[in-house]
Amino acid sequence: MMVLRAVVEDYxxxxxxxxxxxxxxxxxxxxxxxxIRNDMSALEEEGYLIQPHxxxxxxxxxxxxxxxxxxxxxxxxLSEPQRRAIRNFLSGSVSLQDTLQRxxxxxxxxxxxxxxxxxxxxxxxxxxxxxxVQVSMSMLLAVVITDTGSVAQHMLQISDxxxxxxxxxxxxxxxxxxxxxxxEAARTLQTISTTIASAHxxxxxRSLVDALEDMHIGEHTHDLYMAGASxxxxxxxxxxxxxxxxxxxxxxxxxxLMTAMSEEASDCASGVSVAIGxxxxxxxxxxxxxxxxxxxxxxxxxxxxADFTSSNVDSGNAGSGNADAxxxxxxxxxxxxxxxxxxxxxxxxxxxVSTQESNIDRTHRQNMxxxxxxxxxxQHMDYVATMAAVKAVARYLNAxxxxxx
Numbered sequence: 001m002m003v004l005r006a007v008v009e010d011y012x013x014x015x016x017x018x019x020x021x022x023x024x025x026x027x028x029x030x031x032x033x034x035x036i037r038n039d040m041s042a043l044e045e046e047g048y049l050i051q052p053h054x055x056x057x058x059x060x061x062x063x064x065x066x067x068x069x070x071x072x073x074x075x076x077x078l079s080e081p082q083r084r085a086i087r088n089f090l091s092g093s094v095s096l097q098d099t100l101q102r103x104x105x106x107x108x109x110x111x112x113x114x115x116x117x118x119x120x121x122x123x124x125x126x127x128x129x130x131x132x133v134q135v136s137m138s139m140l141l142a143v144v145i146t147d148t149g150s151v152a153q154h155m156l157q158i159s160d161x162x163x164x165x166x167x168x169x170x171x172x173x174x175x176x177x178x179x180x181x182x183x184e185a186a187r188t189l190q191t192i193s194t195t196i197a198s199a200h201x202x203x204x205x206r207s208l209v210d211a212l213e214d215m216h217i218g219e220h221t222h223d224l225y226m227a228g229a230s231x232x233x234x235x236x237x238x239x240x241x242x243x244x245x246x247x248x249x250x251x252x253x254x255x256x257l258m259t260a261m262s263e264e265a266s267d268c269a270s271g272v273s274v275a276i277g278x279x280x281x282x283x284x285x286x287x288x289x290x291x292x293x294x295x296x297x298x299x300x301x302x303x304x305x306a307d308f309t310s311s312n313v314d315s316g317n318a319g320s321g322n323a324d325a326x327x328x329x330x331x332x333x334x335x336x337x338x339x340x341x342x343x344x345x346x347x348x349x350x351x352x353v354s355t356q357e358s359n360i361d362r363t364h365r366q367n368m369x370x371x372x373x374x375x376x377x378x379q380h381m382d383y384v385a386t387m388a389a390v391k392a393v394a395r396y397l398n399a400x401x402x403x404x405x
Contacts, residue, residue, distance in 0.1 A: 001067065001071070002027075002029055003023065003029065003036055003039040003040060003043065004043055004048050004049070004060075004064060004067060004068070005068060005071065006018075006023050006026075006027045006029065007023065007040070007043075007049060007058060007059075007060060007064070008060045008064060008065065008068040010022065010023065010026065011059050011060055011380055012380050012381070012382055012383070015380055016057075017051070017052060017053075017056040017057035017058060017059050018057045018058055018059070019056075019057035019058075020033045020034075020036040020037035020040060020057075021033050022057070023036050024036055040058050043058075043064070044058060047061055047063045047064075048060065048061060048063050048064040048067060049061060049064055059380075060379075060380075062276050062277040062278060062279075062379065065276050065277075065289070065379055065383075066276055066279075068383065069274050069276070069383050072270075072383070072384065072387070075270045075271070075272055075384075075387045075388050075391050076384055076388055077388060077392070078388050078389065078392050082110075082392070083392060086106065086392055086393060086396055087396065089102060089106050090102050090103060090106065090393075090396055090400075093400075095149070096119070096120075096148070096149035096150065096400075097119070099397070099400055100117045100119055100223075100225045100397075101117075101225050101227075103115075103117045103225075103373060103393050103396070103397060104116065104117045104225040104226060104227040104228075104373075105227045105228075106393060107227070107228075107373065107375060107389055107390065107393050108227040108228025108231065108375075109228075110385075110389040111228070111375050111377065111381070111382075111385065111386050111389055112228070112231060112232065112235060112377075113228055113232050113375045113376060113377030113378075113381060113386065114226065114227075114228045114229050114232055114244075114248065114375065114376040114377065115226065115227050115228050115373075115374070115375050116224060116225070116226050116254065116258065116372075116373070116374050116375075116376065117224070117225045117226075117371075117372075117373045117374075117397075118223070118224050118225075118255060118258070118259070118371040118372050118373075119150060119223040119224070119225070119371060120146070120148035120149070120150050120296055120370040120371045120401070121370060121371060122144075122146065122150055122152055122182055122215050122216060122218070123181070123182065123183070123216050123217075124148075124181075124296070124368060124369075124370040124371075125146035125147055125148045125150055125181070125182070125370060126146060126147040126178075126179055126180060126181055127144060127145075127146060127147075127177045127178055127179065127180055127181070127182065127185050128145045128146055128147045128178065129144075129145040129174060129178070130142065130143070130144050130145075130170070130173050130174055130177060130185075130208075131143040131145070131170065132156070132166060132169070132170050132173075132208075134163075134166065135155075138157060138158060138159060139155055139156065139157060139158065140155070140156040140158050140161075140166075140204075141153060141154075141155060141156075142154045142155070142156050142208055142211050144182070144212070144215060147401075148296055148370050148371075148401050149401070152215040152218075154211035154214060154215060156204070156207040156208060156211060157207060158200070158203070158204055158207065159200055159203070160200040161200055161201070161204055165198075165200075165201060169201060169204060169205075173189065173205075173208070176188050176189065176192065177189070181216075182212045182213075182215050182216040183212070183213070183216045185212050186209045186212035186213050186216070189205050189208055189209050189212070190205075190206070190209045192205065193205040193206050193209065224251050224254075224255060226248070229245065229248065232377065233245070241287070241288075241378075243283065243284040243285075243286070243287070244284055244285060244287070244288050244376070246284050247282055247283075247284025247285050247288075248284075248376075250284070253282060254282075257275070257280055257281075257282060257290065258290065258292045258372045258374050259371075259372055261273040261275060261290065261292035261372070261374070262292050262293060262294030262369045262371070262372035262374075263294065263368060263369065265292060265293050265294055265369075266294050266297070266368060266369055270387070270391070271293055271391055271394070272291060272292070272293045272387045272390055272391050273291075273292050273293070274289065274290070274291050274292075274383065274387070275289065275290045275292075276289045276379060277289065277379060285376070287378065287379060288376055288377065288378060288379065289376070289377060289378070289379050289381055289383075290374060290375070290376050291374055291375045291376075291381075291383070291386045291387055291390050292372050292373070292374035292375075292390065293369075293372065293373055293374065293390050293391055293394035294368070294369020294370075294371070294372050294373075294394065295369055295370070295371060295372070295373060295394045295395075295397035295398045295401065296369050296370030296371055296397070296398060296401040297368075297369060297398060370401065373390060373393055373394045373397060374390060375389070375390055
């Protein structure tokens with residue numbers, strides 16, 4: 001298959017059909033031009049190459065590109081100057097949003113292709129802090145800050161909660177919920193609400209439970225940052241890529257594809273997933289390839305945590321202690337005048353079940369990326385360079401998220 005690899009490399013470089021004479025001249029294949037020509041004919045019969053015109057050379061098919069990508073032993077790391085340039089460009093970021101925008105622009109600049117970076121999904125984040133801000137006598141603004149830097153807000157209707165009760169409630173809510181996912185936090189507060197004698201505190205907790213569930217489900221918060229579409233349009237024939245730009249308009253479809261690919265990449269030794277043409281199951285991407293990696297793995301859950309430091313870009317959550325003690329101590333510390341001891345005792349088995357479910361959910365979440373970064377370009381893209389760039393920027397984002405956890 002050395003001939004196939006040589007054809008793919010030459011076609012990626014020249015974007016012109018490749019002939020046997022050119023391969024014999026530019027590659028040390030150790031055989032004659034006639035032998036190369038016979039090999040190319042055999043590869044065409046097997047579906048790896050195609051001859052666009054009778055008198056022309058051959059170009060790779062989707063099957064040929066797949067063999068080439070699968071044959072890459074490892075993602076070749078970027079050079080030290082390239083890695084340093086990435087660090088310097090992204091280190092000036094002032095927020096998560098700024099970092100993601102810069103990452104998209106940087107990846108597009110490196111590859112000359114469309115770059116897409118998704119903001120961390122709230123469903124895969126952990127609570128760092130919950131704030132309840134009173135905006136009127138009957139309304140609270142719930143602000144949830146996550147360990148990935150994402151922020152979600154929700155209005156709550158309340159009644160008869162004074163400032164002291166609100167302050168105590170906020171302290172207890174955070175003691176219970178920090179380190180949990182939004183869904184875990186909702187389950188925890190739902191369980192605790194059954195032990196509260198005070199109706200207005202109980203209603204406050206239940207309103208917050210509903211808000212956390214809405215935030216968990218609300219994938220509209222999973223924002224997508226895109227760059228490079230215009231420069232790809234200038235470099236490629238518009239007739240070939242009109243369908244690609246139509247596909248990019250369907251952001252929900254693109255996000256489902258690249259999210260699934262990022263999860264697949266988390267199980268790959270290379271840390272990168274590649275979908276070529278029909279493998280994307282998207283007609284708009286039939287002539288394109290997608291290279292994707294995930295970011296935001298929990299470094300404590302990874303066996304390769306050393307790879308995720310900002311100084312090595314290319315190369316357990318809080319609240320995970322004794323759950324029963326956390327429940328009892330936290331509830332006693334606040335709501336002290338509102339707790340009915342009998343319901344609290346009855347809910348202890350619920351707490352055990354909730355804790356077991358939370359531990360399972362948390363372990364799964366730690367081993368999954370919180371979002372993706374990827375590049376979309378023509379099938380004749382430079383796979384080696386694109387995979388290296390996607391992986392390098394993904395690792396920087398991984399370090400950024402880890403430092404903020």
